[in-house]
Amino acid sequence: MPDPFRHYEGTPLIDLPADPKQPEIAALDVLGGQCGSNESLDWIHFLSRLLFYSASISAAKQTVSGQRYALRVNPSSGNLHPTEFHIAGPNGLYHYRVSSHMLERRASGDYGTLRFLLTSIAWREAWKYQSRAYRYCLHDIGHAWQSLALAARAIGCEAAAVGSFDDDDLARRYGLADDEWPMLAVELRGAPAFPAAASGEWFGGIPNKVSSEVIRYPLIEGMHAATKLLRPVVTTTADDNGTAIARKRYNEGLAYGEIARRRRSALDFRGGTESISHNQLLTLLDLATRPLQADFATELYVQLYLYVHRVRDLNPGVYKYCPDSARLEPMKSGDQRVVAAGLSLGQDLAGNSCVTFSMIGDLERAAESHGDRGYRYVHFQAGAIGQRIYLAAESLGFQSTGIGAFFDDAVNEYLGIASESGRQVVYHFACGYAIEDQRIV
Numbered sequence: 001m002p003d004p005f006r007h008y009e010g011t012p013l014i015d016l017p018a019d020p021k022q023p024e025i026a027a028l029d030v031l032g033g034q035c036g037s038n039e040s041l042d043w044i045h046f047l048s049r050l051l052f053y054s055a056s057i058s059a060a061k062q063t064v065s066g067q068r069y070a071l072r073v074n075p076s077s078g079n080l081h082p083t084e085f086h087i088a089g090p091n092g093l094y095h096y097r098v099s100s101h102m103l104e105r106r107a108s109g110d111y112g113t114l115r116f117l118l119t120s121i122a123w124r125e126a127w128k129y130q131s132r133a134y135r136y137c138l139h140d141i142g143h144a145w146q147s148l149a150l151a152a153r154a155i156g157c158e159a160a161a162v163g164s165f166d167d168d169d170l171a172r173r174y175g176l177a178d179d180e181w182p183m184l185a186v187e188l189r190g191a192p193a194f195p196a197a198a199s200g201e202w203f204g205g206i207p208n209k210v211s212s213e214v215i216r217y218p219l220i221e222g223m224h225a226a227t228k229l230l231r232p233v234v235t236t237t238a239d240d241n242g243t244a245i246a247r248k249r250y251n252e253g254l255a256y257g258e259i260a261r262r263r264r265s266a267l268d269f270r271g272g273t274e275s276i277s278h279n280q281l282l283t284l285l286d287l288a289t290r291p292l293q294a295d296f297a298t299e300l301y302v303q304l305y306l307y308v309h310r311v312r313d314l315n316p317g318v319y320k321y322c323p324d325s326a327r328l329e330p331m332k333s334g335d336q337r338v339v340a341a342g343l344s345l346g347q348d349l350a351g352n353s354c355v356t357f358s359m360i361g362d363l364e365r366a367a368e369s370h371g372d373r374g375y376r377y378v379h380f381q382a383g384a385i386g387q388r389i390y391l392a393a394e395s396l397g398f399q400s401t402g403i404g405a406f407f408d409d410a411v412n413e414y415l416g417i418a419s420e421s422g423r424q425v426v427y428h429f430a431c432g433y434a435i436e437d438q439r440i441v
Helices: 027-031 043-052 123-154 167-174 218-226 256-262 278-288 337-343 363-396 408-415
Strands: 013-015 057-062 068-072 083-089 092-097 102-108 115-120 158-162 181-189 302-308 317-322 327-333 355-362 399-403 423-432
Touching: 027 123, 027 256, 027 278, 027 363, 043 083, 043 123, 057 256, 083 123, 115 123, 123 158, 123 181, 123 218, 123 256, 123 363, 167 181, 181 363, 218 363, 256 363, 278 302, 278 363, 302 337, 302 363, 337 408, 355 363, 355 408, 363 399, 363 423, 408 423
Parallel strands: none
Antiparallel strands: 013 102, 057 068, 083 092, 083 115, 092 102, 115 181, 158 181, 302 317, 302 355, 317 327, 355 423, 399 423
16 A cells, blocks of 8 residues: 655655644535635644645544554545645745645745645555546545635635646646646635745755555556646636525534534445435535636536435435526436445445435536546546535535445436436445444544
8 A cells, every 4th residue: 555645855844833723614604605714823823724624634543453544634535645735835835744734845935826736646546446546536636625725715715726737847846756746726815924935945855655666557647648738828717706696694503623624434324214304405415516716617517416315305216406496306216225326336335325426527518618638627526526515414414425436337327318428427425324333543
């Protein structure tokens, strides 16, 4: 198993204050578009707070055999964490050392407006999932993006993602290790002022090897190469276009900080007769599909299909969610538990849940707007929706989990999606009441 932590050895280290103050705004309010209070913090305390509630270690788990491993605030397929966080700002370039909640200073100098760069180390996923791992890396970037953006909103900032950039040029400018690929930039507005660097100096650092041996997967390398941009790109950051949409107000619920750090991926659900309410489901769907702030998100390329098992006042069946009208369109009636589990590679949790989702991505429409780069954007959006489902479910009193393994063609066929339509299942998700079979220590 590859090392889940990247270090750039030999760089100056900056301790981030431990256990920073929790954002008190309710998580449902943050998901609904409200901002928390923008407190007066110096830049180190600000970054400590932002990263603690978006990317840090949140707990440790222990298996029955005694093996211990870390969980993080941002979820990951198989808990393998291919995503790394780099920070550029007016006083330098930094890498977040997750293992010790520290910053590695890789350069001093003026790097402009505060910006995070999210990168992927694909081998961390490919070690387990082989060629399919590239999808999971993209999902994880979407989760990390929303984890960062929502934490920023909870402490009084706004974030907007930028997906259009010259990949190789950005990798050079950030001095990334050869096994790290730049995937998504996230710009922050409303952060405290950073002190200007007196001079520019490159520290670099030596990246640790995550494995002594790496197996190459040509399909992953080919897909990544096909979705690269290798030319200068002029982009404009998307404005928040969600203000014109009528939004419900959520005035109750647990604080964002508590929800963000206690979120876990459910390993299975209890099944039985426990159910969620119709209103809980509609609230979840409303919050999950809010407009995303990114240069590639002026339109949503992902649509949710639901396998409803146990939702009060809603008959079991398959439904399509229409976000513009907040309407569930019936497609199939009857018990879907066996089908949902079967389509999800025979995983029982997809049938034991209260509701399971298929996210259908419109790959053709994305490609028409963005070329092959659109493949990444569809999966980023799916991951972002998944992260919002995670936090909304936790706030509403139940749990959820992302499911990256499913029979692609069988899902499309069951949902009546023609192969020539350019639409394809890209992610599964399930919500319900979790079984805990590993203890948190």
